């Protein structure tokens with residue numbers, strides 16, 4: 654098996670790549686979106702009506718960038734925010750500005766049944782406590798109608814290190830992990846929620862003296 658990481662390790666490597674190496678976070682986000690686009694293009698996914706669910710952190714920024722790339726390929730795609738955009742990270746606000754300039758459609762409330770494919774870009778490695786109640790309800794509703802979901806990096810609601818479900822989790826058919834597989838997707842509940850796990854390079858740089866906690 655390939656090298657796995659905890660969410661703390663991934664955050665350390667992200668920060669090293671951004672602050673020490675000098676690759677900007679926006680470049681990493683674009684690479685994550687391009688890698689995801691490649692997976693969607695190569696797989697057997699129904700792209701007739703894609704719904705991208707977007708959170709307020711960098712996982713959400715990956716999702717907005719992916720929505721823009723799909724839109725520019727004339728693939729029908731809609732963005733739906735989960736949470737108050739005014740409270741989003743600057744990366745999300747920057748991506749949203751670009752998406753708006755490119756005319757990516759946005760909806761306030763979507764019917765999951767109408768979507769041919771849901772992209773889960775709500776929470777990734779940054780999840781640090783149980784999902785809010787409203788989001789738990791939304792996730793359970795989506796699981797109930799068995800929508801096809803592709804999760805970016807980590808299925809929303811799964812702790813990327815332990816695999817524990819934080820209140821509720823959005824069950825994915827495929828999870829696209831950026832840079833390294835997240836350890837929690839290979840154990841316990843996390844394994845069930847992640848579906849097929851694919852790992853894609855996004856240009857993260859690992860310092861020579863970096864010690865991974867798990868060796869595979």
Ligand SMILES: NC(=O)C1=CN([C@@H]2O[C@H](COP(=O)(O)OP(=O)(O)OC[C@H]3O[C@@H](n4cnc5c(N)ncnc54)[C@H](O)[C@@H]3O)[C@@H](O)[C@H]2O)[C@H](O)CC1
Nearest residue numbers: 667681685710711712776777778779780781782783784806
């Ligand atoms: N870090 C990077 O340089 C890159 C990360 N990539 C992608 O981004 C996510 C991780 O992003 P991050 O902003 O750290 O966290 P999330 O988007 O997962 O979460 C957002 C934010 O939400 C807060 N939060 C956590 N738990 C809760 C909760 N239960 N309810 C409400 N709010 C919550 C917390 O403050 C989080 O920070 C990673 O998975 C990648 O997909 C890029 O790919 C490249 C660069």
Ligand SMILES: [K+]
Nearest residue numbers: 773776805807
């Ligand atoms: K996600």
